[in-house]
Amino acid sequence: MFKANQNYSILPESYLFSEVAKRIKEYRDSHPDKEIVRMDIGDVSLPLPQVVVEALCNASREMGESATFHGYGPEQGYLFLREKIAENDYHNRGLLHIDADDIFISDGAKSDLGNLGDLFGPDMRIAVAEPGYPVYVDANVLAGRGGRLADGRWSGFTYLECTPENKFIPVIPDHKVDVIYLCYPNNPTGASMTREELKKWIDYAIENKALIIFDSAYEAYVRDENIVRSVYEVDGAEKVAVEIRSFSKTAGFTGVRCGYTVVPRSLDFTFPDGHRASLNKMWNRRQSTKFNGVGYIIQKAAEALYTPEGRKAIKENIDYYMRNAGLLREALLGKGWEVVGGENSPYVWTAPKLHSSTAALTSWELFRRLLDDLQISSTPGSGFGACGEGWIRLTGFNSYEKTLQAIDRLKTLK
Amino acid sequence: MFKANQNYSILPESYLFSEVAKRIKEYRDSHPDKEIVRMDIGDVSLPLPQVVVEALCNASREMGESATFHGYGPEQGYLFLREKIAENDYHNRGLLHIDADDIFISDGAKSDLGNLGDLFGPDMRIAVAEPGYPVYVDANVLAGRGGRLADGRWSGFTYLECTPENKFIPVIPDHKVDVIYLCYPNNPTGASMTREELKKWIDYAIENKALIIFDSAYEAYVRDENIVRSVYEVDGAEKVAVEIRSFSKTAGFTGVRCGYTVVPRSLDFTFPDGHRASLNKMWNRRQSTKFNGVGYIIQKAAEALYTPEGRKAIKENIDYYMRNAGLLREALLGKGWEVVGGENSPYVWTAPKLHSSTAALTSWELFRRLLDDLQISSTPGSGFGACGEGWIRLTGFNSYEKTLQAIDRLKTLK
Numbered sequence: 001m002f003k004a005n006q007n008y009s010i011l012p013e014s015y016l017f018s019e020v021a022k023r024i025k026e027y028r029d030s031h032p033d034k035e036i037v038r039m040d041i042g043d044v045s046l047p048l049p050q051v052v053v054e055a056l057c058n059a060s061r062e063m064g065e066s067a068t069f070h071g072y073g074p075e076q077g078y079l080f081l082r083e084k085i086a087e088n089d090y091h092n093r094g095l096l097h098i099d100a101d102d103i104f105i106s107d108g109a110k111s112d113l114g115n116l117g118d119l120f121g122p123d124m125r126i127a128v129a130e131p132g133y134p135v136y137v138d139a140n141v142l143a144g145r146g147g148r149l150a151d152g153r154w155s156g157f158t159y160l161e162c163t164p165e166n167k168f169i170p171v172i173p174d175h176k177v178d179v180i181y182l183c184y185p186n187n188p189t190g191a192s193m194t195r196e197e198l199k200k201w202i203d204y205a206i207e208n209k210a211l212i213i214f215d216s217a218y219e220a221y222v223r224d225e226n227i228v229r230s231v232y233e234v235d236g237a238e239k240v241a242v243e244i245r246s247f248s249k250t251a252g253f254t255g256v257r258c259g260y261t262v263v264p265r266s267l268d269f270t271f272p273d274g275h276r277a278s279l280n281k282m283w284n285r286r287q288s289t290k291f292n293g294v295g296y297i298i299q300k301a302a303e304a305l306y307t308p309e310g311r312k313a314i315k316e317n318i319d320y321y322m323r324n325a326g327l328l329r330e331a332l333l334g335k336g337w338e339v340v341g342g343e344n345s346p347y348v349w350t351a352p353k354l355h356s357s358t359a360a361l362t363s364w365e366l367f368r369r370l371l372d373d374l375q376i377s378s379t380p381g382s383g384f385g386a387c388g389e390g391w392i393r394l395t396g397f398n399s400y401e402k403t404l405q406a407i408d409r410l411k412t413l414k
Numbered sequence: 415m416f417k418a419n420q421n422y423s424i425l426p427e428s429y430l431f432s433e434v435a436k437r438i439k440e441y442r443d444s445h446p447d448k449e450i451v452r453m454d455i456g457d458v459s460l461p462l463p464q465v466v467v468e469a470l471c472n473a474s475r476e477m478g479e480s481a482t483f484h485g486y487g488p489e490q491g492y493l494f495l496r497e498k499i500a501e502n503d504y505h506n507r508g509l510l511h512i513d514a515d516d517i518f519i520s521d522g523a524k525s526d527l528g529n530l531g532d533l534f535g536p537d538m539r540i541a542v543a544e545p546g547y548p549v550y551v552d553a554n555v556l557a558g559r560g561g562r563l564a565d566g567r568w569s570g571f572t573y574l575e576c577t578p579e580n581k582f583i584p585v586i587p588d589h590k591v592d593v594i595y596l597c598y599p600n601n602p603t604g605a606s607m608t609r610e611e612l613k614k615w616i617d618y619a620i621e622n623k624a625l626i627i628f629d630s631a632y633e634a635y636v637r638d639e640n641i642v643r644s645v646y647e648v649d650g651a652e653k654v655a656v657e658i659r660s661f662s663k664t665a666g667f668t669g670v671r672c673g674y675t676v677v678p679r680s681l682d683f684t685f686p687d688g689h690r691a692s693l694n695k696m697w698n699r700r701q702s703t704k705f706n707g708v709g710y711i712i713q714k715a716a717e718a719l720y721t722p723e724g725r726k727a728i729k730e731n732i733d734y735y736m737r738n739a740g741l742l743r744e745a746l747l748g749k750g751w752e753v754v755g756g757e758n759s760p761y762v763w764t765a766p767k768l769h770s771s772t773a774a775l776t777s778w779e780l781f782r783r784l785l786d787d788l789q790i791s792s793t794p795g796s797g798f799g800a801c802g803e804g805w806i807r808l809t810g811f812n813s814y815e816k817t818l819q820a821i822d823r824l825k826t827l828k
Binding site: 045 | 528552671
């Protein structure tokens with residue numbers, strides 16, 4: 001008799017972003033005359049750069065001719081793309097120890113963040129920064145590592161609180177953990193991390209033989225020199241850390257689906273029986289068994305991002321979103337709200353102070369107020385974890401015009 | 415201290431198709447003057463139909479304009495494609511009970527076949543047809559369901575032997591199993607199944623509340639009316655069976671990456687605690703949590719396959735490969751070898767009789783002989799499971815000219 005994975009019954013059914021989308025749709029359906037400004041979702045609004053469109057069309061035409069057709073590609077991704085990534089994203093930034101063989105092309109960060117859990121032994125103690133991207137928690141709950149849920153937290157996880165008190169950089173836990181999810185520049189807070197701060201985590205991981213899953217999907221938004229873009233900027237990280245990257249927010253690939261994950265060959269752990277485990281080989285085996293690689297056309301599109309035109313287009317797009325985020329940040333600071341992010345990140349994390357309310361509002365109440373009163377959609381901070389309560393996430397991803405419109409509306413909020 | 419998933423240490427490291435590719439490469443490197451005819455891999459050789467190339471370019475240009483740009487799409491796939499599939503692949507064939515909401519667009523059969531195991535409870539007894547696609551076994555071993563490996567078989571699985579004696583259609587097991595993997599038209603044997611034969615399995619699954627994973631990636635190759643193309647042709651299957659489909663072999667999408675999985679909303683099982691489990695909702699949750707959907711451009715390409723030009727191109731491609739498979743089948747029968755497949759499938763499964771050898775050769779010895787003596791690559795049958803020993807798989811996927819060349823060479827083998 002077939003029995004289903006019980007963990008699917010204990011995870012609350014609704015996924016944060018689906019729930020936000022559902023509530024926005026409900027509002028829209030009952031207020032067809034009102035125009036909502038979407039400041040909630042982390043999706044991009046600028047179209048693909050022309051150099052990418054050309055690469056897509058060229059590769060599509062190649063696929064239509066016998067002589068240049070490409071069937072199954074390597075599960076790890078084509079070498080032409082892995083070499084471009086190694087050269088541009090690592091070697092040219094002084095990170096000479098990351099090579100093409102450490103890099104695996106993926107269909108996006110979400111897949112790899114979810115599937116990396118396949119490599120973990122049972123009973124691994126997971127530490128997640130809170131607030132954080134829900135996938136870190138949800139994927140591990142589905143894999144049976146959640147324990148019991150109470151007051152929005154799972155007993156099986158160690159929550160690394162990111163609050164105004166610690167400037168949204170978590171402190172090292174007082175007990176041992178085995179896997180640590182970190183994301184900088186952070187989603188949702190927009191906070192960023194210096195190399196000194198990251199070094200503490202790398203040192204902890206080396207000392208405790210812990211694995212760090214470093215999500216740097218937003219690295220392209222970093223402006224300051226001393227802010228970490230890659231986990232491998234700290235010596236020793238190549239022995240303890242996996243890095244997840246995506247072209248989604250860098251180059252507008254949210255609807256194209258391409259990213260990459262770095263699993264250095266120097267990443268050695270052990271199996272429960274004490275034998276050596278090469279995480280690079282394990283991931284290679286996982287991907288070879290359960291994945292058939294990213295399409296050729298898509299990988300050619302990603303390759304085009306490393307041309308001079310591609311680099312220029314990415315920079316322009318990011319400058320555009322960062323102008324939005326910066327304006328948003330200034331406007332919220334001007335209202336006297338607590339604000340973080342918007343400097344090295346497209347996200348602005350804010351705790352609104354509403355003079356019209358005597359009690360502090362919850363994140364979902366704030367979401368509702370902004371939607372009802374201003375027709376602005378936001379993402380409730382509590383959806384990213386318990387200590388996000390009272391905060392909301394706004395993004396710089398809408399158009400410049402819409403962002404100005406949102407700012408004008410926010411100014412009227414009392 | 416991080417400890418890795420021990421199951422990665424017990425699965426033999428080399429994956430069948432990688433091993434075949436490696437040995438071919440070694441041969442090529444040491445015999446640069448010899449030209450190998452690839453009859454091993456299940457990859458297609460014909461380029462993408464022009465209607466698909468046009469759809470890819472059109473969608474790429476849409477992505478390059480603000481007004482028609484598409485960011486994140488639904489994790490389940492766009493409705494425009496799911497509706498086309500429901501209408502053309504199910505409704506128009508009299509299967510009115512499969513709807514767009516039962517269909518999930520994927521990046522290929524391998525991903526979904528691997529990831530569906532996420533939904534299984536612990537200790538599920540898995541039955542796999544043998545020989546079979548290695549992913550069924552390997553993905554379940556990585557998930558801890560393998561038990562111990564001895565003589566090429568895992569103690570945790572029930573092997574459903576497919577042999578000349580049962581015409582490569584397995585018999586119902588004499589003990590209870592919880593999940594059954596079936597693939598028809600079969601890879602690697604090329605055998606096909608009638609509705610009467612399938613009905614026995616559906617009846618078994620209904621009676622025992624078992625789940626059937628039905629891999630019909632090769633359904634487009636079916637010629638005979640009484641041969642099963644979809645598991646849902648048998649009444650009641652919608653209560654016990656998931657169906658996996660792919661555009662890879664149908665439309666040359668091996669390098670494009672798109673397929674779909676049908677998880678009917680009528681598929682109800684229970685959790686270990688006795689509560690109801692909707693597999694459709696569980697799969698939706700899995701995909702929403704660990705997958706971000708297939709790219710817009712790729713889904714537009716798949717949609718183009720349902721136009722009259724798309725249908726025509728697919729038919730021409732399949733006729734082309736089936737001519738190859740048929741010629742291969744006839745040639746091997748002419749040699750007096752045991753042969754199955756090549757009639758409703760692009761695969762030809764054969765047990766060569768070599769007069770030059772007194773002892774029966776193993777699959778890998780046959781592989782070696784064909785490579786060394788004829789420069790023909792094959793896939794060793796034992797790689798698909800123990801009872802594939804002594805057999806090899808040849809395919810109709812090479813060009814017509816190369817297939818004729820392979821046939822000429824095979825004729826010389828003594």
